[in-house]
Amino acid sequence: MxxxxxxxxxxxxxxxxxxxxxxxxxxxxxxxxxxxxxxxxxxxxxxxxxxxxxxxxxxxxxxxxxxxxxxxxxxxxxxxxxxxxxxxxxxxxxxxxxxxxxxxxxxxxxxxxxxxxxxxxxxxxxxxxxxxxxxxxxxxxxxxxxxxxxxxxxxxxxxxxxxxxxxxxxxxxxxxxxxxxxxxxxxxxxxxxxxxxxxxxxxxxxxxxxxGGDEFDKVILDEVVTRFRAREGVSESDLASPEAQLRLLQDAERNKIELSADRVAVTFYRPSYFQSGGTLQYQLTRQELEEITRPxxxxxxxxxxxxxxxxxxxxxxxxxxxxxxxxxxxxxxxxxxxxxxxxxxxxxxxxxxxxxxxxxxxxxxxRARLRLAKPIELELARGSRMPLLLAGTEMPMGGEVKSERVHLFCADPTDGIAKFPIATPTRLAAHPQASAHRTSLGIVTIKVDDTAPPLHERLELEVVLDDDLVLSLRASSSRRQDEATSQYYDLEFGLGLPNGADPRVDQDPKESDEVGVRLAPGLVVRANVTRDKDLSAVPGDVLYKHNTSAFARHLENRPDGATQSQVLERLYYQPCSVCGRVWGHPQCRCGTVGNGKR
Structure with a gap:
């Protein structure tokens, strides 16, 4: 048992x-x-x-x-x-x-x-x-x-x-x-x-x-000694031995408990507390205790x-x-x-x-078994997300390990780094909407070949759950043969009560609205990994660098042609063909965006 x-x-x-x-x-x-x-x-x-x-x-x-x-x-x-x-x-x-x-x-x-x-x-x-x-x-x-x-x-x-x-x-x-x-x-x-x-x-x-309570005991000890020294004029050079301090620390814990119960005052009394042989005696009231521990x-x-x-x-x-x-x-x-x-x-x-x-x-x-309260997700290129672990996944028991391997591609190797942002929904939901807020768990990064065309370098991500309630990730790249590992232990779990419903049942969306977050604006990491060899996942500026023909007008709306988003992305990084200023510069008055001169 x-x-x-x-x-x-x-x-x-x-x-x-x-x-x-x-x-x-x-x-x-x-x-x-x-x-x-x-x-x-x-x-x-x-x-x-x-x-x-x-x-x-x-x-x-x-x-x-x-x-x-x-x-x-x-x-x-x-x-x-x-x-x-x-x-x-x-x-x-x-x-x-x-x-x-x-x-x-x-x-x-x-x-x-x-x-x-x-x-x-x-x-x-x-x-x-x-x-x-x-x-x-x-x-x-x-x-x-x-x-x-x-x-x-x-x-x-x-x-x-x-x-x-x-x-x-x-x-x-x-x-x-x-x-x-x-x-x-x-x-x-x-x-x-x-x-x-x-x-x-x-x-x-x-x-x-x-x-914690141990910190309270230390603060009480220090303050009692300080107040006693000030009252009795005991010099700071008249130190206490380590064992005397330890005994007084025990007194601080005991007196804290007594003042928290029914006592209104307690007395600290330690003969020969100081190296000079002096005795420490100090009455501490509940009001003083609250003052000392207020911070x-x-x-x-x-x-x-x-x-x-x-x-x-x-x-x-x-x-x-x-x-x-x-x-x-x-x-x-x-x-x-x-x-x-x-x-x-x-x-x-x-x-x-x-x-x-x-x-x-x-x-x-x-025999209640812990389950993940929320899914664990990998953010992919173009803002899509891939569930790595579903809400309701049973956590391993003693001696067990759960492991999965995910095969991916690098959509944008330009900076030589593949990025794997790991997140979990902030709200409770087994199947969260794409627009639902996420809480970042962290980012795993590995080196990739920055000279390789998009979608050529294969990536692998190994996902491991162990019996210590720890999520471990190991990412590796095929051409650079780099790898990195990361662990996350700050996870949320669920426990089913006896005769309860299936823990994987989704939450009522009206109820989950109570648990949202407001995200502050700021910089975000542009994920650059994708599950499939999907050309539309490649940023427009990167695609143009490796395949200019994809931007030919006769390929518009075709599988091997650039999407409208990729065309705009490519233009975003091009200077104005008239004044040479960057996109959106307040002094650019050339009106070039609409007439295609950029």
């Missing part, structure tokens, strides 16, 4: 569905998720609560032996921990292994099976390299990642499936926009979704790794506004805001969300701290 596994920046836990309810497998001693903290003492590896508790009492050098929030280290080759070079993959494996072992010792062990398969949640901003490293870390701990799922998407799935009446909840949210705000210890993850036809589809993802909260709210602005959507078009993650407990964050969306549309579920893991567990239980 598969379970849900939320490997968080600050905490991790496993959840499993039994019958019609979800069970969270917590730390037996505290009843809370396992801290994502690792401490190395010689050959001994200490993980979780014991490693975190040791931070508050250990002596000199413990900071160098302890790793907090190892998730952020994924993607690095090696880091030094206590003077020993360690792989971040191995460090993460230690955390996963510990959570797995402790879960199999828990009272819920009888319903967990072997705990060797899991649906694992990831931040939306986690890149492909880090996803691959996380998969490797799970494998090192004896667990197979069945499927990665974005954390906010898992939270919304769990919000609906875990409701007392899931069908009623799905009807309540039908044809509505739902924003999930996952404000955790490491990242702020945002997903704007639409619930339609018993399925959840992402419209746009966003977020930041600069405003971080404002930066997070700005990320939310930016996400909505990217879709030209007003806050009033969001019907529900589901807030999860540890930072959801901060009153100031809730207050700012209420100001933006209205208190009636902001919901912090009572299980917000575990909803992501629960959602992953429901996805595992329902």
């Amino acid at each position: 598969s379970v849900g596994f939320d490997f968080g920046t600050t905490n991790s836990l496993v959840s499993v569905v039994v019958g019609d309810r979800v069970i969270d497998v917590m730390d037996v001693e505290t009843g809370r998720p396992h801290p994502s903290v690792v401490r190395y003492e010689g050959e001994e590896v200490i993980v979780g609560r014991e490693a975190k508790d040791a931070l508050g009492a250990a002596g000199i050098g413990v900071h160098g032996n302890t790793v907090k929030s190892p998730k952020f280290l994924l993607g690095e080759e090696v880091i030094a921990v206590g003077g020993v070079d360690r792989s971040p993959v191995d460090i993460v494996s230690d955390v996963v292994r510990y959570v797995r072992t402790e879960s199999l010792r828990s009272p819920q062990r009888n319903v967990l099976g072997d705990l060797d398969n899991a649906v694992v949640t990831i931040p939306v901003i986690m890149n492909g390299l880090r996803r691959a490293a996380l998969r490797e870390a799970f494998a090192g701990a004896g667990m197979n990642v069945v499927q990665f799922v974005h954390e906010p998407l898992a939270a919304l799935y769990g919000f609906i499936r875990g409701a007392k009446d899931p069908e009623e909840m799905a009807r309540r949210l039908a044809r509505r926009n739902v924003l999930v705000v996952d404000w955790g210890g490491g990242t702020l993850d945002l997903t704007l979704c639409r619930v339609d036809d018993n399925q959840i589809r992402q419209l746009r993802n966003g977020g930041s790794d600069q405003v 971080l909260v404002s930066a997070g709210i700005a990320e939310i506004k930016s996400l909505l602005a990217s879709l030209s959507m007003a806050p009033g078009q969001v019907s529900l805001v589901v807030v999860v993650g540890g930072m959801a407990a901060m009153p100031v964050i809730r207050s700012r969300l209420h100001e933006l969306f209205g208190p009636d549309r902001v919901e912090v579920p009572p299980n917000s701290a575990t909803l992501i893991s629960q959602g992953a567990a429901w996805i595992a239980h329902d």
Whole structure:
């Protein structure tokens, strides 16, 4: 069987569905998720609560032996921990292994099976390299990642499936926009979704790794020390030792949580905090906490506004805001969300701290499979588009890869570069209209033979979808034998709810109108690849260079003759035959366009 596994920046836990309810497998001693903290003492590896508790009492050098929030280290080759070079993959494996072992010792062990398969949640901003490293870390701990799922998407799935009446909840949210705000210890993850036809589809993802709870803790620590120094006249040269700072950082996290609950003031107290032996003692009020953290909260709210602005959507078009993650407990964050969306549309579920893991567990239980929410398209010459992947395409599961090869031609090799603009419709639509707005994913470019005639150089584009939810493209040219690769991980997905309709069903166009964008004018890349040997795809100026006879008047309206668009394109780049100025020059008064002198 598969379970849900939320490997968080600050905490991790496993959840499993039994019958019609979800069970969270917590730390037996505290009843809370396992801290994502690792401490190395010689050959001994200490993980979780014991490693975190040791931070508050250990002596000199413990900071160098302890790793907090190892998730952020994924993607690095090696880091030094206590003077020993360690792989971040191995460090993460230690955390996963510990959570797995402790879960199999828990009272819920009888319903967990072997705990060797899991649906694992990831931040939306986690890149492909880090996803691959996380998969490797799970494998090192004896667990197979069945499927990665974005954390906010898992939270919304769990919000609906875990409701007392899931069908009623799905009807309540039908044809509505739902924003999930996952404000955790490491990242702020945002997903704007639409619930339609018993399925959840992402419209746009966003977020930041600069405003997570860990950043709040650092800011609180710095400000408390600064204010204490100013009040007591402690010199800046009287530094604190690294281990003392680490202990105070733990205090900052704990006091932040207490002030977010029912306390109106807390006291920071650390004897011998300074190298001179001086004690740090400072009372922090909730009002001061909000003042200190206001810039971080404002930066997070700005990320939310930016996400909505990217879709030209007003806050009033969001019907529900589901807030999860540890930072959801901060009153100031809730207050700012209420100001933006209205208190009636902001919901912090009572299980917000575990909803992501629960959602992953429901996805595992329902065997729900991620699908592309929008098609992926290649822009061709003359503004046409070729679907590379259709909306509703199933994403590969653990160990699977999907691959396609597309054969193309270069319609305009003049500058020696073939351009492959990759885009996706901004609106939800399985079969978008040609006029529908697109969001650019990027452009792949390769070198081509600039001396070759149009449509002579063959191009190949390989399209690969892997189980890390990454789209990889590899383009190559036949004559120049150049190749280039590119990866895209910022994709949108959909999940069908149980007994839902076919996820590939198109959206009601009247509904999709709510999710449009306004495009600013600017420069665009002129795509120069085409699927067929179609002479009309060649720009007029390029065609004239290689085949002047195509512009002969007797070939007008014939397959081997230039089209009217190509004639105009060729004229556009020709100077005025009278004054020599370029096309459209304001001082050209020769009237030559109409009489054919250009």
